[in-house]
Amino acid sequence: MKLSGGDLLMRALKDEGVKFIFGYPGGAALHIYDSIFKQKAFEHILVRHEQGATHAADGYSRATGKPGVALVTSGPGATNAITGLATAFMDSIPLVVISGQVQSHLIGTDSFQETDMIGISRPIVKHSFIVQNTQDIPRIVQEAFHIATTGRPGPVVIDIPKDKTDPSQLFEYKRAKEISLRSYQPRVFPHPGQIKKASKKILSAERPVIYAGGGVILGNAHKELIALNKLLKAPVTNTLMGLGAYPAKDKYFMGMLGMHGTYQANMAMHNADVIIAIGARFDDRITNTPSMFAPNAKIVHIDVDPASISKIINADIPIVGQVKESLIALIKEIKRSKIKIDSEALDQWNMQISQWREKHGLDHDLYLSKIKSSMIAPQVVVQELYHATQGNAFVTSDVGQHQMFVAQYYHFNKPRRWINSGGLGTMGFGLPAAMGVKLAFPKQEVVCVTGEGSIQMCIQELSTCLQYNLPIKIININNEALGMVRQWQDMNYGGRHSASTYSDSLPDFVKLAQSYGHVGMKVTKQSQLKKTLEKAFAMKDRLVFIDVYVDPNEHVYPMLVAPNGSMQDMWIKKNTKA
Amino acid sequence: MKRIISILIENKPGALARVVGLFHQRGYNIETLNVGPVFDGSFSRMTVTTRGSENDVEQITKQINKIIDVIKVSDLTEGDHHEYEFIMIKFKHSEKIQKILKSLNGKIHEKNNDAMVMSAWGSSSDIEAAIKSMGKVNLLEVARSGSIGLHEGEKVLKI
Numbered sequence: 252m253k254l255s256g257g258d259l260l261m262r263a264l265k266d267e268g269v270k271f272i273f274g275y276p277g278g279a280a281l282h283i284y285d286s287i288f289k290q291k292a293f294e295h296i297l298v299r300h301e302q303g304a305t306h307a308a309d310g311y312s313r314a315t316g317k318p319g320v321a322l323v324t325s326g327p328g329a330t331n332a333i334t335g336l337a338t339a340f341m342d343s344i345p346l347v348v349i350s351g352q353v354q355s356h357l358i359g360t361d362s363f364q365e366t367d368m369i370g371i372s373r374p375i376v377k378h379s380f381i382v383q384n385t386q387d388i389p390r391i392v393q394e395a396f397h398i399a400t401t402g403r404p405g406p407v408v409i410d411i412p413k414d415k416t417d418p419s420q421l422f423e424y425k426r427a428k429e430i431s432l433r434s435y436q437p438r439v440f441p442h443p444g445q446i447k448k449a450s451k452k453i454l455s456a457e458r459p460v461i462y463a464g465g466g467v468i469l470g471n472a473h474k475e476l477i478a479l480n481k482l483l484k485a486p487v488t489n490t491l492m493g494l495g496a497y498p499a500k501d502k503y504f505m506g507m508l509g510m511h512g513t514y515q516a517n518m519a520m521h522n523a524d525v526i527i528a529i530g531a532r533f534d535d536r537i538t539n540t541p542s543m544f545a546p547n548a549k550i551v552h553i554d555v556d557p558a559s560i561s562k563i564i565n566a567d568i569p570i571v572g573q574v575k576e577s578l579i580a581l582i583k584e585i586k587r588s589k590i591k592i593d594s595e596a597l598d599q600w601n602m603q604i605s606q607w608r609e610k611h612g613l614d615h616d617l618y619l620s621k622i623k624s625s626m627i628a629p630q631v632v633v634q635e636l637y638h639a640t641q642g643n644a645f646v647t648s649d650v651g652q653h654q655m656f657v658a659q660y661y662h663f664n665k666p667r668r669w670i671n672s673g674g675l676g677t678m679g680f681g682l683p684a685a686m687g688v689k690l691a692f693p694k695q696e697v698v699c700v701t702g703e704g705s706i707q708m709c710i711q712e713l714s715t716c717l718q719y720n721l722p723i724k725i726i727n728i729n730n731e732a733l734g735m736v737r738q739w740q741d742m743n744y745g746g747r748h749s750a751s752t753y754s755d756s757l758p759d760f761v762k763l764a765q766s767y768g769h770v771g772m773k774v775t776k777q778s779q780l781k782k783t784l785e786k787a788f789a790m791k792d793r794l795v796f797i798d799v800y801v802d803p804n805e806h807v808y809p810m811l812v813a814p815n816g817s818m819q820d821m822w823i824k825k826n827t828k829a
Numbered sequence: 830m831k832r833i834i835s836i837l838i839e840n841k842p843g844a845l846a847r848v849v850g851l852f853h854q855r856g857y858n859i860e861t862l863n864v865g866p867v868f869d870g871s872f873s874r875m876t877v878t879t880r881g882s883e884n885d886v887e888q889i890t891k892q893i894n895k896i897i898d899v900i901k902v903s904d905l906t907e908g909d910h911h912e913y914e915f916i917m918i919k920f921k922h923s924e925k926i927q928k929i930l931k932s933l934n935g936k937i938h939e940k941n942n943d944a945m946v947m948s949a950w951g952s953s954s955d956i957e958a959a960i961k962s963m964g965k966v967n968l969l970e971v972a973r974s975g976s977i978g979l980h981e982g983e984k985v986l987k988i
């Protein structure tokens with residue numbers, strides 16, 4: 252049977268196993284939308300802004316490990332998708348974003364709603380395609396999914412001129428059995444010689460640290476990471492993107508590292524003799540001043556992307572390969588090796604870390620001691636949330652202090668439960684991302700922890716949540732300010748709060764939620780917090796927006812001292828360096 | 830230090846722009862750029878000259894390698910190599926310029942009452958020096974191909 256370009260696209264998406272498409276229609280995409288109307292393989296979710304479509308597809312992908320798909324029209328539809336593409340690109344999330352384009356013969360003429368989507372998106376995609384022949388659509392879709400999901404994953408754009416989906420032009424559907432691109436052969440297996448060298452170096456370490464990032468989650472290698480540390484008994488820290496890659500409840504876990512990492516994790520990094528970096532990229536939010544980074548450490552760096560290795564910090568033993576395959580090889584080599592871990596040195600090292608933890612570690616019982624004070628501490632909101640959900644929820648977040656408080660105080664024991672924009676730091680990500688997660692896991696608790704600043708960047712998606720009945724729980728940590736900005740102004744700009752406050756003009760979030768057809772709740776006193784959360788979570792089939800007014804003067808600590816600081820230079824509370 | 834980077838890439842629309850764009854995105858400058866189809870025409874070979882440290886070039890070649898359309902990348906300056914550049918020059922009659930170009934495999938393409946067109950080729954440093962020594966007075970127009978080059982010996986950039 253011959254199919255139109257639009258129907259070829261449907262067939263190709265179906266064959267990729269797509270279950271949801273997040274999109275928004277418009278002129279250049281109308282043939283495609285007509286094809287969507289006629290198919291049953293997947294559900295189309297109509298968002299309220301194309302940014303929401305890309306973030307929802309992104310959240311779906313982060314939670315499931317499968318590629319997310321978004322569909323937008325040309326021009327403004329395409330440009331609205333750019334923030335979501337950049338967000339996915341920075342965090343290596345596999346997305347396929349399909350954009351309508353003006354008809355081929357109009358390209359380059361400044362025609363109505365024409366934008367050079369390939370050009371605009373070029374620096375923030377893994378790859379992009381423009382459809383030149385309708386019959387190529389199935390191959391292009393197949394290649395797009397292949398490229399998005401293999402190697403270091405990332406977003407791929409397919410730009411389709413309207414005439415290529417013309418319903419009157421019909422073509423045969425052909426799908427290749429497998430794809431092989433001569434110019435794209437990502438490395439899977441590590442070099443055995445490097446694995447040997449790494450094993451030797453790691454086993455003779457006295458002060459090793461495992462520094463694991465989002466690559467462990469993307470590479471589905473958390474089991475291997477746990478297995479590795481059964482052998483090594485080394486302290487482990489996760490990056491913001493890696494939280495959940497190693498269980499937070501494990502005794503070797505030190506918490507997050509970096510800018511707002513724990514005291515013990517940052518101290519351990521600085522004083523390590525061997526750092527085993529796994530699927531992490533030595534981001535500037537981790538290393539602080541690179542020339543002062545971990546002065547005595549040899550670096551073993553495992554990553555699927557050779558360009559991530561020795562980019563910021565030189566790797567002494569680079570290992571290029573999929574994280575899972577690399578860890579399997581490393582575990583095998585360690586088991587075979589005659590060298591044994593230095594238990595005595597490790598005991599001492601782990602003891603040192605316990606001492607650091609006791610000295611300046613995060614107060615995990617804050618929620619007990621603060622219960623009587625009237626102002627709610629934002630950290631306590633996260634702790635209460637953790638208890639209310641038994642630590643099992645999928646938690647999405649936006650960007651700011653609230654995001655860091657979740658990273659610090661919600662203990663993720665499983666991968667793919669913590670969903671946030673780490674690399675780009677995109678305010679507005681949390682709610683649409685939660686929609687993607689909730690669609691994928693309708694029976695699981697999905698919570699969006701946000702700030703009153705961030706939530707207003709994609710608030711319109713509350714309408715989408717009503718249309719598709721997505722009972723997400725939104726916890727708005729309301730400090731009546733762009734809290735993270737204000738914190739920097741407090742610390743570096745003499746407390747001049749330039750353009751970071753708006754307490755007189757905030758909406759009534761309870762009424763706002765209600766006007767979108769949801770439930771709104773407001774908490775202003777510590778004593779109401781626990782009960783309100785319980786009440787909200789008991790409403791299984793309703794979206795509940797919980798507006799929690801917190802102490803606006805709270806800062807996120809620890810915080811690395813910058814500029815010209817190393818990882819051991821930290822503020823541990825207001826005006827106090829460690 | 831000057832670097833000559835050779836890139837074998839799919840001859841597809843937009844592929845060139847991905848490479849050129851990447852230099853800018855990653856904060857590197859392109860000094861010269863040459864590109865043309867090779868083999869069966871489904872490949873292009875690009876030669877880019879840039880300046881940077883060992884680390885810079887390692888990073889830039891790794892990043893170029895990540896471009897999906899790129900098949901192979903090699904830093905010619907890493908080892909022994911051949912490197913040439915081709916120029917065409919239009920100038921007001923000048924014995925001096927003619928002589929300089931003659932010493933660089935020069936060839937006359939056009940000669941009329943007041944101007945000449947000549948081509949020449951040589952290593953880009955010789956070309957650079959030649960252009961400098963011509964002075965500005967009689968020079969009307971210069972077109973440069975940018976460096977192209979190959980590895981010495983058995984090493985080839987091929988699929």
Ligand SMILES: Cc1ncc(C[n+]2csc(CCOP(=O)(O)OP(=O)(O)O)c2C)c(N)n1
Nearest residue numbers: 651652653676678702703704705733734735
């Ligand atoms: C789209 C976007 N614009 C600006 C910023 C810069 N920024 C980072 S945190 C922040 C404040 C966020 O305020 P809010 O959501 O209320 O969170 P809080 O820090 O108060 O918890 C801002 C403006 C950003 N990350 N993203």
Ligand SMILES: [Mg+2]
Nearest residue numbers: 702703732734
């Ligand atoms: Mg705020």
